Amino acid sequence: MALVKLLKLRKRKAFMKINNTEIVDTYAEAFSMWSAKVIITAENDYWAEGAARAMTGMATSVIGCKCEAGIDMKLSPEETPDGRPGYSILLFTMDKDSLGKRLVERIGQCVMTCPTTACFSGYDSDETVNVGGALRYFGDGHQIGKKINNERYWRIPVFDGEFIIQENFGVKESVGGGNFYILGDNVSTCLEACYDAVKVMKRVKNVIMPFPKGVVRSGSKVGSKYKALIASTNHIYCPTIKGVVKDSAVPENVHTCYEIVVDGADEKAVSEAMRVGMNAAAKEGVIQITAGNFGGKLGKYKFFLKDLI
Amino acid sequence: MKLELHTKPEVPLEAESITPAVINKLKAKEIEKLKIYHGNREVNIADFFSISDNKSELLEVSGDMHKIKYLGANMKSGEIQIEGDVGAHLGSAMSGGFIKVNGNTGDWIAPEMSGGRIHITGNSGHCVACAYRGASKGTSGGEIIIEGNVKNELGHGMSNTTILVGGNTGDFTGVNMHSGTILVLGEAGIRTGAGMKRGTIVCKNNIEVLPTFSYDCIYNPVYLKLFFKYVKENTKFKIEEKFINGSFHRWSGDAIEMNRGELLIYSA
Numbered sequence: 001m002a003l004v005k006l007l008k009l010r011k012r013k014a015f016m017k018i019n020n021t022e023i024v025d026t027y028a029e030a031f032s033m034w035s036a037k038v039i040i041t042a043e044n045d046y047w048a049e050g051a052a053r054a055m056t057g058m059a060t061s062v063i064g065c066k067c068e069a070g071i072d073m074k075l076s077p078e079e080t081p082d083g084r085p086g087y088s089i090l091l092f093t094m095d096k097d098s099l100g101k102r103l104v105e106r107i108g109q110c111v112m113t114c115p116t117t118a119c120f121s122g123y124d125s126d127e128t129v130n131v132g133g134a135l136r137y138f139g140d141g142h143q144i145g146k147k148i149n150n151e152r153y154w155r156i157p158v159f160d161g162e163f164i165i166q167e168n169f170g171v172k173e174s175v176g177g178g179n180f181y182i183l184g185d186n187v188s189t190c191l192e193a194c195y196d197a198v199k200v201m202k203r204v205k206n207v208i209m210p211f212p213k214g215v216v217r218s219g220s221k222v223g224s225k226y227k228a229l230i231a232s233t234n235h236i237y238c239p240t241i242k243g244v245v246k247d248s249a250v251p252e253n254v255h256t257c258y259e260i261v262v263d264g265a266d267e268k269a270v271s272e273a274m275r276v277g278m279n280a281a282a283k284e285g286v287i288q289i290t291a292g293n294f295g296g297k298l299g300k301y302k303f304f305l306k307d308l309i
Numbered sequence: 310m311k312l313e314l315h316t317k318p319e320v321p322l323e324a325e326s327i328t329p330a331v332i333n334k335l336k337a338k339e340i341e342k343l344k345i346y347h348g349n350r351e352v353n354i355a356d357f358f359s360i361s362d363n364k365s366e367l368l369e370v371s372g373d374m375h376k377i378k379y380l381g382a383n384m385k386s387g388e389i390q391i392e393g394d395v396g397a398h399l400g401s402a403m404s405g406g407f408i409k410v411n412g413n414t415g416d417w418i419a420p421e422m423s424g425g426r427i428h429i430t431g432n433s434g435h436c437v438a439c440a441y442r443g444a445s446k447g448t449s450g451g452e453i454i455i456e457g458n459v460k461n462e463l464g465h466g467m468s469n470t471t472i473l474v475g476g477n478t479g480d481f482t483g484v485n486m487h488s489g490t491i492l493v494l495g496e497a498g499i500r501t502g503a504g505m506k507r508g509t510i511v512c513k514n515n516i517e518v519l520p521t522f523s524y525d526c527i528y529n530p531v532y533l534k535l536f537f538k539y540v541k542e543n544t545k546f547k548i549e550e551k552f553i554n555g556s557f558h559r560w561s562g563d564a565i566e567m568n569r570g571e572l573l574i575y576s577a
Contacts, residue, residue: 041531082534083553118531144571146490146509146532147469148539153532161528164535 018282031299033176037122070208100129123170189285314372329387440466505570522562
């Protein structure tokens with residue numbers, strides 16, 4: 001009986017194929033998060049990118065980083081509020097209050113400190129958090145508030161002139177934890193598939209893939225045998241223990257698994273990113289594409305793979 | 310609704326009742342009986358204006374109205390379009406809405422303004438957005454765009470107001486100002502920013518800076534890039550790229566006050 005159950009788990013139902021890659025009839029379970037879009041501009045791309053990368057550093061997962069963040073898009077001078085080159089950043093947290101705190105910390109430490117930068121809200125939303133209004137106190141009384149088109153900005157004196165920051169940043173309820181798994185016969189084939197997937201997913205607006213180069217090798221499940229941990233390795237997708245783990249989901253001919261996690265401003269953006277990503281990843285050597293879910297216990301969003309391709 | 314001046318008043322006419330909030334809820338016949346003051350005599354609007362209902366929310370007023378005062382006074386919302394010159398106290402104490410003047414205006418425009426927008430395509434007189442004599446503060450919000458020239462004491466004692474001037478300003482521009490921004494694209498007169506506490510005066514041309522201001526540095530204010538972008542998108546002012554991306558001399562002052570105001574003077 002146990003053997004039958006094990007075989008069933010190992011051979012999950014593949015309902016269709018893209019190229020020769022099986023797409024498992026399952027869904028990615030995502031959850032509600034709060035997000036802010038931050039526009040960082042600077043004198044040139046070099047400094048704008050520097051601030052953007054610093055601000056999104058160590059922000060892969062809320063589990064250990066308190067937030068998830070990444071670069072959404074590179075912006076041309078025509079697309080930014082002050083006509084300088086810039087980047088749009090998406091930052092996600094589990095609730096609105098902590099989103100404000102993370103923005104103040106990260107903009108204060110990573111953007112204000114970077115030469116020539118300025119920082120603006122990228123969302124036009126009724127819900128806002130006070131960011132510039134908190135950071136202005138760094139000006140030690142020398143800061144200047146200015147209203148342009150009913151928006152208040154703060155000018156904080158710094159060594160190369162002034163750091164400009166918008167007082168309030170728009171925030172909205174968003175989607176975190178969209179995902180799909182790429183299962184292949186070896187590391188290099190799987191990485192190539194991940195690279196191709198992330199490359200096209202980056203072209204989708206309003207999404208980020210917060211892990212290193214967009215890819216996770218240490219996908220996690222909720223909880224652990226150790227009570228102090230809220231998450232632990234998702235052992236059913238670890239090929240090295242598939243022989244000893246009874247509920248392993250790694251097929252016989254699979255020796256490598258990777259996960260791509262997507263956070264997005266809304267369901268539409270996450271769906272689109274997953275769709276283009278899966279299509280790009282399905283190639284020779286990729287045996288199966290599946291997704292992570294926890295039976296609907298973790299989040300309210302379900303992205304069925306069959307609906308996306 | 311459309312109001313057209315048919316009889317020029319001999320003495321100033323005080324037309325506080327000509328605002329969208331009052332006019333738009335009445336029928337033409339009722340508007341004709343609205344009271345206005347001709348000197349110290351109460352008269353009907355119809356004695357000076359012909360009224361026609363053009364079925365529009367926009368209140369159009371036309372004619373040579375340089376002796377008509379308080380047009381759009383206490384306005385909170387709506388839009389007035391004025392064709393022709395208009396007299397003093399236009400938009401007095403207005404807190405919202407939009408007044409467009411295709412012509413020149415007299416003195417004391419927008420005293421005690423706290424919100425809304427006034428756009429004047431011609432020239433303006435003295436004391437625009439100015440505190441009344443004896444009052445420590447003038448306007449407390451809103452935006453005024455003057456495409457032509459303006460005379461003395463522009464923005465006297467103002468706070469949180471934005472004033473954009475396409476031409477020249479007279480003497481004492483921004484005198485005693487508390488906060489807000491004045492942009493002068495032409496020449497500014499003498500004693501610019503005298504007694505200013507906070508606020509910003511941006512000058513495209515060089516000015517004679519008072520000795521109570523101290524020189525800070527030359528730099529490229531990012532704030533001005535935002536500000537000029539807004540000006541370009543919302544006015545017909547010609548803002549050249551070299552002005553947007555140029556360097557500005559920053560002076561702090563006025564030392565006889567809080568010393569927290571700034572003059573930003575374009576340095577090319």
